[in-house]
Amino acid sequence: MEPREFFIEDRLERFRLKAFCNLGESGLSHFLLEEVMDMGQISWKDLAKIPMNDSPNQGSLELRQAIADLYPGVSAEQVxxxxxxxxxxxxxxxIAVPQKAKVALIWPAFQALYEIPKMLGAETIKVPHDRAFLASTWKAVDADLYIINHPHNPTGKTFSDSEWNALIAHFKEQKKTVLFDEHYRFLPGVGSLGRTGVDPKHSFYGTGSFTKCFGVTGLRVGWLVAEESFLKRARSFKDYLTHTVSPISERIALSLLQSKESFLPKIQARVRKNIQSFDSHWKDLPHTKSFTAPQGGLVGWLELESGISSEVYADRLFEKTGVFVLPGINFEEEGYLRIGFGEREDRMIEGLSRWRECTDLI
Incomplete structure (x- = not known):
């Protein structure tokens, strides 16, 4: 079975590189390579010494250890x-979704989180975001795999401490299999690193990356955390796909993780400032109804007035102002816009000014 068109990525491909103010992406606006090298304290001489053979299929030991260090009790062999x-x-x-399995996830969701299970013959159980961050909601959901995406894309919501603890306790007690998709751990609402539910010994798998949070999506480095037996199967399957990650990407990724304390606070401050700026001005934007500032991550969910097509609104906004936003219909939820807060601060301010003055969108 073939998956459907990837609505989000198709629109991003058409607009993201043309936008004056890019509020449609879910990552930090990109840095230049020389800026990235400075962030990671890498010299050109360091790169010149990289052997251009394949990296180990599982990833270099040093990089896997740096990733494992992000998770309590996880070893490099589980990455x-x-x-x-x-x-x-x-x-x-x-590996984890047999045919006719039930997969539960927070709705709306990033398309890959439900489209791939659907392609594999699974039934998806959509847990609405207005109830999904209460542990009691999940106690009433019967599934073979639970997907907990937090901070949530597209709403920016996450769990309170008490709800989180209750949720983890429930999953452990019931011996549930859970995938924690934690792409935004590096951008929590407060603090330096967000909470994780990943725990291989309880079949709590984890997927993640730093590339969106660090403004280096072009590195294409991510990871899977699981117990060794599951990871062995995943590693073998990977031989049929990309086989290995570029040794250049791995070397830069390692240095960025090792140096993150030197640059991440500035990124976090920038994102939080953009969120605060938007939260102060969204009521002045034409035909908007409600917005709750994200509790973590890089994206938020802006509600439009009733009856407005999110795609028409987004198209006209781009045509008239150069401001790019992602329509909710790309998440299969009408009446909303997903707003990204990774743009440069000066462009964010100018983009909001243009948007506010554009009164003929409808």
Whole structure:
């Protein structure tokens, strides 16, 4: 079975590189290679010494250890380096989702989280975001695999401490298999690193990356965390896909993880400032109804006035102002816009000004 068109990625491909103000992407606006090298404290001489053979299929030991260090109790042998989080998800679902399985996830969702299980013959159980961050909601859901995407894309919601603890306790008690998709751990609402539910000994798998949070999506580095037996199957499956990640990408990724404390606070401050700016001005934007500032991550969910096509609104906004936003219909939920907060601060301010003054969108 073939998956449907990837609505989100198709629109991003058409607009993201042309936009004056890019509020449609879910990652931080990109840095230049020389800026990235400075962030990772890498010299050109360091790169010149990289052997251009294949990296180990599972990923270099040093990089896997740096990733394992992000998770309590996880070892390097429980980490598989992948070509972006997309490959990690693809591998996980092909191994963990048999035909006719039930997969529960927070709705709306990033399309890959439900489209791949659907392609594999699974039934998806959509848990609405307005109830999904209460542990009691999940106690009433019967599934073979639970997907917990937090901070959530597209709403920016996450769990309170008490609800989180209750949720983890429930999953452990009931011996549930859970995939924690934690792409935005590096951008929590407060603090330096967000919570994780990943715990291989309880079949709590994890997928993640730093590339969106660090402004280096072009590195295409992600990972899967799981117990060794599951990871062995995923590693073998990976031989049929990308096989290995570029040794250049792995070397830069390692340095960025090792140096993150030196640059991540500035990124976090920038994102939080953009969120605060948007939260202060969204009521002045034409035909908008409600917005709740995200509790973590890089994206938020802006509600439009009733009856407005999100795609028409987004198209006209881009045509008239150069401001790119992602229509909710790309998440199969009408009446909303997903707003990304990774743009440069000066462009964010100018983009909001243009948007506010554009009163003929409808």
């Amino acid at each position: 598989l380096v992948t070509t972006g989080t997309g490959e990690a998800l693809y591998l996980t679902f092909h």
